[in-house]
Amino acid sequence: xxxxxxxxxxxxxxxxxxxxxxxxxxxxxxxxxxxxxxxxxxxxxxxxxxxxxxxxxxxxxxxxxxxxxxxxxxxxxxxxxxxxxxxxxxxxxxxxxxxxxxxxxxxxxxxxxxxxxxxxxxxxxxxxxxxxxxxxxxxxxxxxxxxxxxxxxxxxxxxxxxxxxxxxxxxxxxxxxxxxxxxxxxxxxxxxxxxxxxxxxxxxxxxxxxxxxxxxxxxxxxxxxxxxxxxx
Ligand SMILES: C[S@@+](CC[C@H](N)C(=O)[O-])C[C@H]1O[C@@H](n2cnc3c(N)ncnc32)[C@H](O)[C@@H]1O
Numbered sequence: 001x002x003x004x005x006x007x008x009x010x011x012x013x014x015x016x017x018x019x020x021x022x023x024x025x026x027x028x029x030x031x032x033x034x035x036x037x038x039x040x041x042x043x044x045x046x047x048x049x050x051x052x053x054x055x056x057x058x059x060x061x062x063x064x065x066x067x068x069x070x071x072x073x074x075x076x077x078x079x080x081x082x083x084x085x086x087x088x089x090x091x092x093x094x095x096x097x098x099x100x101x102x103x104x105x106x107x108x109x110x111x112x113x114x115x116x117x118x119x120x121x122x123x124x125x126x127x128x129x130x131x132x133x134x135x136x137x138x139x140x141x142x143x144x145x146x147x148x149x150x151x152x153x154x155x156x157x158x159x160x161x162x163x164x165x166x167x168x169x170x171x172x173x174x175x176x177x178x179x180x181x182x183x184x185x186x187x188x189x190x191x192x193x194x195x196x197x198x199x200x201x202x203x204x205x206x207x208x209x210x211x212x213x214x215x216x217x218x219x220x221x222x223x224x225x226x227x228x229x230x231x232x
Contacts, residue, residue, distance in 0.1 A: 001065070001066070002064065002065060003038060004031050004034045004035040004038055004061075004065070005035075006031060006032070006035050007149060007150075008147055008149040009095075009096075009122065009147065009149050009154045009156075010031060010032050010035070010095075012145065012147055012154075012156055013032060013093060013095055013120055013122060013156060014032060014035055014036055014039075014041070016120050016156065016158060017036060017041060017042065017091050017093070017118070017120065018090070018091060018118050019042070019089065019090020019091035019117070019118055020041075020042050020043040020044070020090055021042065021043060021044050021045075021088060021089045021090045021091070022036060022042045022044070022045045022046070022089065022090070022091050022092075022093065023045070023046040023048065023081070023085070023086070023089045023091070023092045023093070024045060024046070024047050024048065024093045024095075025048050025078060025079070025092060025093065025094045025105060026048065026049055026050070026054075026094060026095070026096065026097055027047040027048060027049055027054070027055070027058045028049060028054040028057070028058065028096070029054070029057060029058065029061065030047050030057065030058030030059075030061045030062060031061070032093060032095070033045035033047055033058075033062075033071065034061055034062055034065055034067055037065075037067050037070050037071070038065065038067070042091075043070065044070050044071070044072075045070065045071050045072075046071070046072050046073075046074060046081070046085055046089065047059075047062070047071060047072070047073050047074075048073070048074040048075075048076045048081065049075065049076075050075070050076065050077050050078070051075075052075055055073055055074075055075055058073065059071075059073050072085075077105075078094075078104070078105030078106075078108055079105055079106070079108040079110040079111065079114075080108065080110065081110070083110070083113055086110055086113035086114060087113050089117060090117060090118060091117065091118040091119075091120065092114060092117060092118070092119050092120070093119075093120045093121075093122075094106070094119070094120075094121050094122070095120070095121070095122035095156075096122060096124060097123070097124060098123060098124055098125045098126060099123035099124075099125055099126035099127050099128070099129045099130035100125075100126055100129050100130075102121050102123050102130050103129055103130050103132075103133030103134075103137075106119075106121075106133065106134070106137055106139065107133065107137055111137065111138075111139075111161050112161075112163075114161040115160075115161050115162070115163070116160065116161075117160070117161070118158065118160065119139070119158065119159040119160060119161070120156065120157075120158055121156070121157040121158075121159060122154060122155070122156045122157070123155060123157070124152075124154070127155045127157070127173065128170045128171050128217070129170075130157065131157070131168055131169075131170040131171075131173050132170045134157075134159055134166060134168070135165045135166050135167060135168060135170070136165070138161060138162060138163040138164055138165065139159045139160065139161050139162065139166060140159060140160050140161075140162045140164070140166040141157060141158070141159050141166055141168050141173055141174045142158040142159060142160055142174070143157075143158045143174050144156065144157050144158070144173045144174040144175045144176075144182075145175075145176075145179070145181075145182075146175060146179075146181050146182050146185045147181060148181065148184075148185075153185045153188070155173075155175075155185075157173065157174075169220050169224075170220075171189070171216070171217045171220035171221060171224075172186060172220050172221065172223075172224040175224070177224055177225070177227040177228065178228070183225065186221050186224050186225060187221075187225065189217070189221055190218060190221035190222065190225065193214050193217045193218040193221060194218060196210075196214050197211065197214045197215065197218065200214070
């Protein structure tokens with residue numbers, strides 16, 4: 001029997017999964033749910049995608065691994081899934097998409113069916129937009145990690161729908177200041193914010209709002225780096 005192997009990013013997501021019934025939104029290749037089923041960490045998985053071709057690919061993978069009995073497949077936009085499917089799951093993963101797209105998916109009215117479920121979100125860009133949306137939409141951030149893979153930092157956010165704002169710093173979220181990878185990542189973001197601020201000094205037009213945002217980001221990054229242990 002072939003076994004699925006995962007890279008660093010998907011391995012880190014797999015390690016966080018605590019429930020036995022998973023929904024993988026935007027599953028594409030389907031590697032994550034297939035790995036979790038093969039290793040016995042989950043009992044069943046719903047694989048979704050907005051595009052038919054990736055969904056077909058995921059189905060073929062599950063079939064080739066003998067996992068069809070434990071999997072179901074939905075061609076669907078985000079959380080636009082039947083209520084009983086959402087209610088029956090323990091963990092929802094939305095990974096490998098931009099932060100704005102994940103935020104848009106989480107804005108669905110169907111989020112009310114996700115109360116108390118484990119949400120694992122992995123934005124490939126703009127984590128600050130995702131955090132701002134989580135706050136606005138009533139999700140609480142339980143924890144965050146960051147890792148470096150293929151020349152890119154990947155943030156992983158664990159959240160839960162509570163229907164209350166979470167009031168987290170949108171630039172640093174729940175990253176741990178005691179984690180060297182998080183410190184490296186925030187240091188890089190600080191340098192990038194400082195560089196952008198310098199560039200804006202000579203920019204034409206009204207840059208007031210961009211400067212305000214960059215200064216807020218810079219101040220959050222500096223405050224994060226001043227904390228040496230995880231109790232920030
Ligand atoms: C880059 S792949 C990520 C695959 C996998 N989740 C991972 O992390 O490796 C993104 C997938 O999300 C799908 N997708 C994009 N927007 C979506 C949406 N609104 N709802 C469901 N799937 C979506 C795309 O078709 C694509 O297959």
